Every structure is written in structure tokens, then in C-alpha cells.
Amino acid sequence: MKRSLVILATAVLVAGCSGGGGGESAPQEEGGAPQKVTLEWWHLSTADPLKTLWDKRAKEFMAANPHVTIKATVLENEAYKAKLTTITQSGKAPDIFATWGGGVLKQQIDAGLVKDISQDVADVLPNFTPASLSAYQVDGKTYGLPTDIGLVGFWYNKKLFKQAGIDEPPTTWSAFLEDVKKLKASGTIPIALAGKEKWPGHYYWAYLALRIGGLEALKQAETDHDFTKPDFIEAGRQVKALADLQPFQKGFLNAAYSSPDGQAALVSNGKAAMELMGQWAPATQNDAGKGLGDDLGFFKFPAVEGGKGSIDDAFGGGGGLAVGADAPKEAVEFVKFMTQMDKHSEAVEAGGVLPVLKGEESAVKDPNLKEVAESLASASGYQLYLDQAYPPAVGAQVNDSVAELFAGTKTPEQVGAEITEVAKSEG
Template sequence: MASTPPSRRRFLALSGLTALSVPLAAACGGDDSGGKPAAGGKVTFEWWNIATTEPGKSLFPEISSAFTAAHPNITIKTTSLENEAFKSKLTATTSSGRLPDVFQTWGGGVLQQQVDAGLVEDLTDAFGWASELTPVSLQAYQFGGRTYAVPYDVGMVGFWYNKKLFAKAGITAPPATWAEFLEDVRKLKAAGVTPIALAGKEKWPGHYYWAYLAMRVAGLPALQQAATTKDFTGAGFVQAGAHLKELVDLRPFQPAFLGAGYATPGGQAATMGNGKAAMELMGQWGPSVQKDAGADLGADLGFFPFPTVDGGVGLVTEVFGGGGGFALRKGAPKEALDFLKFFVLENQAKLLASNGYLPVVKGAESQVTDAGRKVVADSLVKATGFQLFLDQAYPPAVGSEVNDSVADLIAGKKTPEQVARSITEAAKSA
């Protein structure tokens, strides 16, 4: 894996960001293979996304069909893959040196590596409508003042919880501190309720706990320093693992969670949606996947931010998360960017009405009607710091080690100290 300069592998913060405002210029070149305009002015391009669950499963093809109906000279060849399958296939494709014309990205170190390899189109000069989007939605895709992807969703990770199951356990309000959270886990278990649903097999949902605990114990500056020094062996990171082990030792997860997927039948989302667990730590897409994989909890579903940790320096207003965007391969036809403009600007209301996405267009937050998503949107607006998913913020090998090591801690195979050392070793080797 190619090494990325630490200064460019930085963690992201809300402050000091400005929206782009540049003249609309000629977009990406279209003379490369794949997506090349055919005879008679017809254009075909590939579009890879992760819309395998509702609402995207139905909505994305609907938007694509509307675009091609209005532009009969354009054909879009769509490939929709489940999250992990997508990442595996894109990694293999990246290694071959050629990406799809339009592809899903979460930004951060993974996109940075693709940019450094010369595989991704610089959209800055063609992206004149970037000024219509919120700065926070753009930042994961910006490096060195240039923009390399178009966002369509942005949000944060937090706890989605079943109000009815909380009431059954005698819990009257969501926990504000980690100590209160652990006590609520004990109350839920005592009431015969599985406290937490977790997709142990897929690993990435587990890394949310360690990342948030590191933020709450050590604070964002410590994370930024670790990203630069490539050293995660500090006391704050070890303590994050120790706090996670406190939770794991309570055995809070559903039976056979280590073999459970996220959106699969009987997996994390279905367990939550079917009322078989009281909580899941998940992003803004959580409710829609719960509904797709299980059932709609409706008014019984609530949301609360990740608790603070007693003695920690991190603030509850520092949030962890990210969104979804689409990047273009180097040489993709200009019509691909036209499609993204249609997808984001002309269909923002549809995206929000589906209750699966949060706004990236300025002023569109007023269109969010779901109570839980309103809490997420409000938390994001009030955020004093923002941390991108660790498995995306870092180059792929480092992000994978975070996922793997935290999964090993949850499975009882690694100590908090071993997790910190393993991530440090991966960072220094990157």
C-alpha cells in the first residue's frame, strides 16, 4: 500500500471550512476507455453503489431511470453491492488500476489513496454547484483545497433505542455518561431484554464503539496527533479499549452475534427492528435498514448521542460519522457529473422524503420530518467537532486493522493494549 503524507491523512474538523464557489467549467474528460461516447453521440457509463436495501434499493433506480428518460442518449449500467462486497470488489478494481465511471465513496484516506494513484477525477473546476451544498457534507472528499466527490448524504453515528424496551427495564431517560450506559445495560439484562444488537461478523459496526470511546476519553486533538505520529499506544486509546471491554464483559449482545451480519436476515438491523434488542450503535441510515431487514419501530424508536466518559476530555458535541458520496474515475464522461447534479440537487426532496438520508443541500434540513432523524440533524448542526469513520479516515490497511483488532477485543482474543499496538504497527507500516 502506498504511503500517504500524514498531513493529508488528517482527521476532519468542522471549523475553518468554506463551501466551494467556482465557475461551471468543462467537466471530466470522456476519451478514456469505459464510459467513452459511442457513435451517434450516445454515452454509456458505469455506476457502482451500495443501495441493496430500502429506500435506496428502489429510489436509486427510480432516479437513474428518470435521468436516462430525460437524456435518451445516455445509458447507465448500474451495479449495486452490499457494503462489504462493494469494498472488496472496489479494492480489487483499484489494484488493477481502473475504477468504475461513478462509484460510491466515503472519502477520507481511502479516497485519498485513489486520488494519489491518479485514478480519480478532480471535480473542483467542474463542480460549480458545490456552493449549494453544506460545507460539512463536502469535507471528507476535499484534499489540498480540491474536491474529488459529490456527497448525497451526511450524518453521524449514535444509539438508536427502543423506548418500549427501555420502559420495560425501568429506564426513564437515555444515559448521558458511560457509567450510566453500563448501568442501563445491567437493567435491561435484569429485565430479560437483550441490550444491544451487533453485527460481529462484519466488524465495522464494532469499531464504532472503540472510536467513540477514544474520542470521549482522549478527545479529538489526541486523535489528530495519533494520525500524524502514527502512535495509538497512548493511555487514552488503551483506556478506550478497557471501557469497551467493560461493556463486553457484561455480555450485552444478542446470541450468536459474532456470526451476525448487519443487513442480513436475523442480523443486527433485523434484531433491532424486530424488537429483540434495545439498542444499536449505528448511523443515520439505521432506521431504514431496520425497517427493510425487520420491522418499523415507528414512534417506539428514539436516538441519543454517544455518552461522555467520566474523567475524559471529549465532549458530547464531538460527533463521529460520515455520509455517502460518489466519485468519478479519471476520464469519466462529463455526463456522469451531470447525472450526479441531477441526483443530488433535483432529487434532494425525494432522498429526504424516503427517510433514509440526511440533507447535503443548504436549507434542506427543514424538510426532515422524522423525529429521530431530526435529533441527528440537530446534533450535527450543534457539533463542535467531527470525526470521519476510522476505517475510511485512514488508508485501507490501517482502517482494516482498526476493524480487525476491535473485533478481536470484542471476541476476547485481544487485550486493549494489544489493540493499540496492532493499530500503531499498521499505521507505521502504511
């Protein structure tokens, strides 16, 4: 899912975030009963199955802990990021909040807003796969537990591909561009893109940089903050080569992702042949439109001929839950409750998330999600979303600059220079 952030939190939300935190131990009322605790839980699972499942989890936890009340704030991606940034800029954090980990979480940790839960979760850490935990661990300490992991790839309509004379999904970038031409010639919109939200567009530039420069190029950029190197410029040129084919729907620069007329709905309703999106795509498509059923397929982002990267290098991320620095102990207990095998596997089986716990693979029922899980299992390398791997200002600039590249208002060279300028100022 994924997404920088602005100022617009209500006094109620600001007060609510601190109101949930009451220290490490719950005081006792007269008679020995635990004092009542309210936990503020912020997440962005606005579509089923997770919307319903997460509500169910909260009710189960409250039933088992009558002194706890969980107040959920559920927002879509961009609204969530904006509101979370606003509240963290005020020096507070929700008791429990969804996180993608990486550079954004590290900044929150450095600001003293996130609880180190290493000791509290030491007993369950061995249950998680190392890849799923990595985004939430900093300097050997654990600041969150994963609820999902996945990767970005192309979700496509098999029927529309067949109508365009495409028998198999492309495995190379040049073949992909040719298939885009075939789809357009057949009268189909080749690709749906939520240009207004920007983060879906950054996937193209990031993946092309990964395929052209290899994983090392993106890792090195975290250190030297230089995005003007030839591999990044070439990634921009290939984004432009795609944009020049005009493969997106009319008005894509103002299109949202999950709205009834947005990116997911266009694919779901058979109006566009594909979208580049994360593992949550099928659930969002079903929520936004009719759904493709057996006509929905998945393929990896193609390899770029002559590139240093492999088609098996994965780009993506997952989701996790972090705990605010001032949250009561019940907040950590709820995070552990959410990631118990029996609870979490229900979400996996429903197709809402992918396995983060060892031995959970058998719970994946959807054939496309099985393919995603297998791609992850065989990945030769893993790169977190750039707007999460890098500091927030750098990630925001990536999204903004790539959006201008798609719009034709910036060149590949200008994009590299703009991101470099922000990265060096942040570094």
C-alpha cells in the same frame, strides 16, 4: 453506512468499468446525435427508500439523455468495499461510484483513479454545506459530491427501556453500563452487534477514544501513527468493560448487519434493545424486520466522566459520489443531477439521507432523523469513521483488532500495538 478489500471481479465488470469511459467529450454519430455512452454506476443502497429512489434517478437521467445507458451495480457494504478494492487494484474505477471520502478516497486519487471535477462542479459547490463537502476535497480540489451526511448514535426501543425501568437514555458511560445491566436483568438482549462484519464494532472503540482523548487525540494519531497512548488504551479497557457484561446476542461474532437474523433485524423485531449505528439505521431496520414505529428513539453516544471529549463531538460520515478518471463527461453530469435540490430533497424527505444542501433542513420529516440533524448542527467537532479517515490498511486493522477485543482474544494493549504497527508502516 459503514466498511480493506479482496480480489474477485468478473471479466465483465472489469471490462464494463473501462467501457463506460470515453474521454471528456462525447463523440458525435452521423447526423449530429451524441454517440451512445454506457455509465457503470456502483453504489451500496440496497434498502429502500434509496434503492428505489436511486433507480428512479437513473431512469430519469436516461430519459433526459437518450444516448446514455446507466448500468447499476448494487452491493451491500462489505461486498461493495471488497469489489471496489479489487477493481481499483487493477488500475481501473467505475465511471461513478459511492465513496465515504477521507483516506480511502485520497489513496484512490493518488493512484490516478479519480477525476478532479473542481471546474465541472464549480457552479454548484456553493449550494453544499461545508461539513458535507469536506470529505471529498483534497488539497483544495474537489473529487466528489456528497449525497448524505450523518453521525453514529444509539438507536433504541423505548418500550424495552421502560420495561427495564429506564426512564431516560443515559448521558454518561457509567450510566450506560448500568442501563445495560438493567436491560439484561429484565430478560432483554441489551445490544445487537454484527460481529462478523467488524465495522459496527469499531464504532465503540472509536467513540470511546473520542470521548476519552478528545478530537485532538484522533487527529494527532493521523500524524504520529501512535495508538499506544493512555487514552487509546483506556478506550480499549472500556470496550472490554462492556464486553465483560455479555450485552450482545448469542452468536454475535458470526452475525451480519442487514440479514434477516442480523443486527438491524434484532432491533427491528424487538428482540434487542439498541444498536450503535449511523443515520441509515431506521431505513435498514424497516427493510430487515417489522420496524419499531413510535417506539424507536435515538440518543448520542454518552460522555465518559473525566474524558477530554464532549458529548457534542460527533463521529460518523456520510456518502458521496466520485467519478472515475477515465469516465465521460456524462458521468459528472449525472452526479450533479443526483444532487440537484429537487432531486436530493426527495431522498431527504423519504428519510433515506440527511441534508447536504443549504436550506434543505425543512425536508427532514422523521423526528429521530431531525434529532440527528440537530445534533450535527450543534456538533462541537466532527470525526470521520476511522476505517475511512485513515488509510485502508490502518482502518482494516482497527476493525480486526477491535473485533478481537470483543471476542476476548486480544487485550487493549495488544490492540493499540497492532494498529500502531500497521499505521507506522503505512505512514
